[in-house]
Amino acid sequence: MKTIEEIKAAIDAAIPDAGVVIVPNPSPSGQHSLLLDPAHATQVAKFLRSDAELSFDFLSNATGVDWPDKEVAERVKVTRPVTKLVDGVEQTAEETVEETRKHIEPGCLEAVYHLFSMEKKHGPLVVRMRTVNRTDQVDLPSLTPIWRSAEFQEREIFDLFGIVFTGHPDLRRILMWDGFVDHPMRRDYVEPDDFEYEPTAHDEVLARAQAHQSVELAAQSAEQQAATAGKKETGAAK
């Protein structure tokens, strides 16, 4: 198989403004990936499948990754005019102060595809696409019209991550039920609270279990009190 640079060169030769970027992979596996621009992704995919030398006709794996928003803190030198009282007279002077500025780098959702070739028996070629952000602009072009094996896998990415694939023939939830509203594989998903009972609970699970148990204990003691009060009354009445 050609190296990743040669593949990028072939794509650039065939589709001039494809906007393909190499994402290097620092691990010993050596599986570098190509980051595609969503606007040209379908064209590039068709080229990868139909090119005589590359001939990537087998889409093996399609998966989603969640990169949440990161809070980045950086120290910045800021020059500001400051008014001070010097010997009873107001003066303005310039002061240089180091400030820590925090800003949020928007995260994104990513779809990663692994391509192989059954004809030439080579691979893998890793291809990625990123959404603009995690909240409202979460659509990507679907590669199902090109490789049918993406059909169920893109439905799963939609179900668990929330990426909307335009051009998918039947985009609906596949693993969770239809009325479910969350996207469980996201990093900020909160699980439903049904850990009422844990025999060896610790840390936050213990805190949650105790919160439930205090409700039950209160209900039980209220029942017991009502029962003893009822008995006392009948006893007193007798």
Next chain:
Amino acid sequence: MTKIASLIGFGRKKKPEGWNRPPVMEQGNEGELLEVAMGPHHPSTHGVFRMDLALDGERVIRLKPEFGYLHRNHEKLGEGQSYLSSMPFTDRLDYLCPLSNNWAYALAVEKLTGQAVPERAEYLRVILAELTRFQNHAGSIGFLMQDMGCSGTPLMYAFREREKILDLFEELTGARMMCNYMRFGGCRVDATPAWLDATRKLVAGLPKFVDEFEALLRSNEILMARTQGVGILKPDLAVNAGITGPLLRASGVNYDLRKVDHYGIYDRFDFRVPLGDHGDVYDRFMVRMLEMRESLKILEQALKDIPGGPVMDPKAKIRGFRPKQGEAYGRIESPKGELGFYLISDGSPNPYRYRVRPPSLINLTVLEDMALGQNVADVVLILGSVDIVLGEVDR
């Protein structure tokens, strides 16, 4: 690689005229589509799997599979615990072939870290994987025959051999089914010479079982009438839909990861890859039967050549296992198809993203195409021939 297609063409009977009708409703019947939900509790759906069928009488006009009834969020669990803690959970993915799942995961992590595996461990991995493949294919044929109405007798034959193999697994790994045996850099414990002798004895007796099993089933009239020409899968559609495993090879495409990826030490063994001609249920049945024989060949060679030495790389890091940042995709030829693991590491003890590429889920992409126009009874056989395990489909 030799094409053994001539064996598969044995005894084909001609089908009557107009047998395979297009999935179009007969005139005058529009508006009378019968919608049936087959599953999730059904005797022949191999687990909790639902199919929404739209029928015209007995013919299937539309089939939509529904999953998620066994979704146990394996991937989210993998993100919350360390790499090694996920190894017992991989047992429970394809619960008929736990050792293959272990090997696929160990392979993916070894690709991520560049870990080398000692030779004896490689031989042990091959032996256990081929034993797993044997009992999986035998069970799959047994379940297919049960769906056909045999009421469990071929399944009894298959499970008789499976129990013997499970005895070996229990002696070596400590558990019948959920073995949790492979580690990153080798295997957990070494095999004693007594175990290897017991395995050799078992493998010497298995060809007789395969002969008996095949002879009883191969030319059975009911099997041939019900499976030949049913559920045909064309090779172009199979490749485009990402089908792998015996399902793909029965359609004639020669793609076996043991020969393509050269993972492990499969290059040292001499074995063939059976291919089918027609791509119907009978071809898949015969491909699995022939693959059982090829597994026995590999087993005989591996048991003869297994060297001594350690089964775990002494320099493998177990405590404080933190792979470098990066990602890797490792895959093996499991008995169901291509089982792959995709791991993204960010330098911490837990994986950042842990993904299983399930062969059974992707093999179900073409279920609708194979079943259109056939009778409802054939849908059961087609599903049985795809050989799915719901633990893998839903993870």
Next chain:
Amino acid sequence: MAVDEQLKIEMRKQGIVVTSIQELYNWGRRSSIWPMNFGLACCAIEMIATTMARYDMARFGAEVFRPSPRQADLLIVSGTVTKKMAPQVVRLYNQMPEPRYVIAMGACAISGGPFKQGYNVLKGIDRYIPVDIHIPGCPPRPEALLSAFMALQKKIDAQPLTGEGRPRFLDSEAQGEFPVPVPGEHDLEPASNKGVWTVPVVIR
């Protein structure tokens, strides 16, 4: 009225069998429990192995596994019950006619098992239906399932026909239909059936 055991054995030697209606009734009931074909996940494979030639379950009376709930006596919940599947399990249990028993096989059916931290995993089937026997294990060995089956048989044997502890079909006030949960937006509603399961209070 119980008959002295020695007397029974002596009379048996003479060819006279003495028994009580409760003994006879329960012997008939326990010797032909027909389970329902209900395998969810990995424990189902061990259940199938129990019915195969080596650990034959048919000799205990579980001769046929019925696919239809209307014809079955025993529901062996083998495997993880997910929240998507839970309404179906409760519906099937409601459709079984009395007398019916439930065995929760494996760690997943008892309490969620290794997948307890799952957003889709039901933390034990005993939240919605009453369970008679629990079998721990992941998966439990076929011998464990046979031992549980024998324990169920002992339990049936000990059920009196009148008074406290009689089986549900002889009790006109026992609950027959259990409410089926509905999948909501984040979880099942309700999260558990109040009459069947209460939060166990751990006193340390």
